[in-house]
Amino acid sequence: MHLSFQRVFFALATAFGLFAVLGLAKVVLIPLGMALLISFILFPVCKKIESWGANKMVAAFLSILMLFIIIGGGLTLFSTQIIRLSQEVNSFTDKIMTTLSDALVVVNKNVQFLDDLERDQLIDQGKEWMKNSSGSLLRNTFSGTANFFAGLVSTVIFTFLFLIYRAGLTKSLMYIASEENRLRVFHMLKNIQKVGQKYLSGMFILIIILGLANSIGLWIIGIDSPFLFGFLAAMMSIVPYVGTTLGATIPVIYAFMTTDSIWTPVAVIGLFWGVQTIESNFLNPKIVGSSLNLNALAAILSLLIGASVWGIAGMVLFLPFAAMLRVFCNEFMELKPLAMILGSDVIGNDGRQKDEEGKWVKKIKAWFK
Template sequence: MQHFSLSIQRVAYFLLTIFILGILLIEGQSILAPMAFAALFAAMLQPVSAFLESLFKNRIFAIFMAFLMVLLPIVTLVTFFSLQIANVIGNLNGLVDQILDGFETAVIWLGETFGLSQGEIQTSLTENFSTILDAPLNLITTSLSSSTSVMASILICFIYTFFFLLYRSAFKNFMLTQFDQENREEARTVIYQVQKLSQQYFYGLLLVMIILGILNSLGLLLIGIKYPFFWGFLGAILAIIPYIGTALGGIFPFLFSLATTDTWWQPLAVLILYFTIQSIEGNFITPKVVGGSVKINPLAAIVALLVGGAIWGVAGLILALPVVATMRTLFTHFDILKPVSELMSVDIFEKEEVFENEYDEDRYRLITFFQKGRR
């Protein structure tokens, strides 16, 4: 058996680096999160800005024009929501009370039907149900009340994006010169791959949101729910949070229909609608539109979402998939991390033998990084 000597110093450096990086990410969220979004937005706008720059021969003007092309639909969307939100909030005032009244009636009916004790069941379930209802409603009110801080973050993000686009050539050259001539071409390839991945992910996500907004709105319109386009596109916007957003987008119109309609079938139809659309979105729309760029398996995606949400909250949930997809792209260029990249791949279930066939060498083993004498 080959003797292996572990370097305690390497292990200590590695753990210390992970610890410091974690502290920086948590404590520096207010600075790093807008910068991360800005970097992704800059990657998304770069082709548009470059095209406009080739026409007008002025980078600053081209960037401003690219911003206008993005801001116009955003302003239109904000205007649309502003016209709808006052009426919706007016209908939400008695939402919890109306739902609880209906819930209490259901509990009494169940008690009479099945011979259960109504007192304790009604009190316990009503209290728990009230807590459950408060969560999504508080999310709406909190989001509205914190609109000033949200607008400030968006403004900072746009400023970062502008300068990332303005200085993109300088940033790229700086990163390339950190590598020697022998590895510079590979570094150039990595930068290109990361940029293309970001573009494909966000363009695909935008298309998915448009499709979901149309499907949600048409479904709610057919069911007869008030403000169908408001709820439909709200759910589509929330879909930017993978897995969680689509389900959360269905809770709001369900509660609204429960409180504002007199029939039992409409809330049930809303649940069926969103369950159907979520199934279509998860199994067909997103894999076909976005899946080509984020080639990671569901387990890696779930872990990334949990870690991202724990560190940066909602921002972490939104950034988790593009970040982990970028990490996987980077891993493919380092021998010791290639097996990790393969383990994160979407088709790992069909390639279970790849580790024994291709990566059964010392240079691919993670433990060798901590070996004494390794450089």
């Protein structure tokens, strides 16, 4: 096999250039990626409204408005619980400082690393540190909130534009190809749209199931605001492999802060461990995994690359984008090896299936002769 160092160099340079562009233009590309996925799931709604006689702009506006109403309704449902939790933050902070100070004093008594380490002194120093760092924390919070709302507005605008210009964008992409391949490009774009749509609808169903399971379990254990913590953990499961664990950390800490018994946090840990086991082995592969058709290696690599390039947004976006890349690569003979690497199908099974199909084709042809 002849190895062309020139082609390897160009491939590596293209990969590094692509990552550089993704990193430098993330302010624009993240809202674009979010808007593309949202437009995929809003496309059937928009098309249905258009069938009732509305034009594209009105249909796109009503589709986005319906999405905001659903999200706003969920936030309103949990608003009282969120306000009550925000009022308890100060008491949680005092309890955390007291617990950490007691732990440090106990450790220092057994393995002495500081002389005259006192509990009250540690608490006072911790409160002083938090008071001094509150200014920078407030500035970072304000900056993060401003960036979030700027990205949200950009996402809404891009979603609206994708919905009203979807026909023109599809035609322009089709006309890039030669005339005999335009129908093939159209089917490829439809498959990409279906992958994004099935992924988002599957995630929505998964969040509802996990939210109800978490909430009922927390309610049985006796945790306050069970539906808030249950659906918060379920929403964090959007980030595969990591999100469910991070979502479980919040109710575990809350149970530790609000109850005196150690068995309550242990019960919460057991609840989320059981739910995560069922979600990873049964629910996610059936509901979401079937729409992505990615193997575990490709999924983990997409999460790591997304996190390194775009942070949390990259962990959310790169997984469905990897599935769309698999659909794209599958349409080109030169890129089919990459599609096979990303796909979840076993090569040996594909080969046997093709052989069986070939035998059936031969039998049919022989029957017609």
